[in-house]
Amino acid sequence: MKTFETDAIVLSTRDYGESDRLVTFHSAGFGRLRGIAKGARRSRKRFANVFEPCSLVRVECRERNSFIWIEACKLVEPYLPMRADIEKWAYAALFSEIILEMVPEGESHLAPFLLHKETLDRLERDKDPQNVLVLALLRFQFLMGYMPALDGCVICRRRFETANKWFWQAAEGKLVCEDHFCPNTSYIAMDTGTLALIHYLRKIPLEKTWRLRMRREMKAPLLMGLLDWFCCNTRKEIQSIKVLEQILPSCGFAWPVNRKDSAR
Numbered sequence: 691m692k693t694f695e696t697d698a699i700v701l702s703t704r705d706y707g708e709s710d711r712l713v714t715f716h717s718a719g720f721g722r723l724r725g726i727a728k729g730a731r732r733s734r735k736r737f738a739n740v741f742e743p744c745s746l747v748r749v750e751c752r753e754r755n756s757f758i759w760i761e762a763c764k765l766v767e768p769y770l771p772m773r774a775d776i777e778k779w780a781y782a783a784l785f786s787e788i789i790l791e792m793v794p795e796g797e798s799h800l801a802p803f804l805l806h807k808e809t810l811d812r813l814e815r816d817k818d819p820q821n822v823l824v825l826a827l828l829r830f831q832f833l834m835g836y837m838p839a840l841d842g843c844v845i846c847r848r849r850f851e852t853a854n855k856w857f858w859q860a861a862e863g864k865l866v867c868e869d870h871f872c873p874n875t876s877y878i879a880m881d882t883g884t885l886a887l888i889h890y891l892r893k894i895p896l897e898k899t900w901r902l903r904m905r906r907e908m909k910a911p912l913l914m915g916l917l918d919w920f921c922c923n924t925r926k927e928i929q930s931i932k933v934l935e936q937i938l939p940s941c942g943f944a945w946p947v948n949r950k951d952s953a954r
């Protein structure tokens with residue numbers, strides 16, 4: 691029987707059996723972590739308000755008979771102002787949903803956890819939460835090793851610095867120049883400045899990430915590209931996109947990414 695303690699962010703909670711809850715966390719020490727909170731639905735005192743999605747908690751667990759049992763859970767940061775803002779809350783939920791799909795269970799990888807925690811902190815404080823979400827998603831893809839290179843045309847090998855018009859066929863992970871893009875596929879129009887910023891983001895430490903500012907008109911297309919890439923590669927649907935569809939059409943967010951019409 692092994693006991694352990696770790697900082698964690700609540701990803702999802704659901705009822706389990708007659709009186710328990712099954713809680714999934716993104717933990718600092720063990721990646722994605724699933725544990726059973728015994729009697730959590732019967733006794734509200736023991737686990738009061740600690741299993742709300744996106745809350746930062748300190749959780750104490752015991753591993754027994756190949757199950758993880760949650761012994762205690764302390765609320766560290768509930769991010770209350772963020773929950774009161776629908777746009778910020780939608781971004782936090784979307785980022786958590788992607789983490790839930792992509793972070794492996796039981797593997798210690800501290801960098802994605804620190805990114806998740808800082809993203810929630812920044813979403814709460816920053817005046818431009820959409821910029822925070824796009825930077826966080828880009829950085830997360832780099833960390834997990836899934837981000838395509840985006841350093842030039844995949845067909846003619848021309849470098850991105852040598853032209854100003856680029857087309858990111860996000861679903862296929864390909865960047866192509868003006869001469870080689872095919873209008874019958876889904877693509878995001880990109881400029882050199884945005885590509886340079888994405889490259890710069892790969893090299894800097896996490897704390898410097900949030901100083902970067904995406905061009906206003908590039909944020910929604912980049913977000914669409916990143917989500918299109920995610921959905922095509924994992925063959926999963928992101929439930930939180932439904933909320934974005936309702937709150938973001940004014941800034942150019944259109945889902946699903948159109949074929950033919952997405953050039954701007």
Ligand SMILES: [Zn+2]
Pocket residue numbers: 843844845846847848866867868869870
């Ligand atoms: Zn080319």
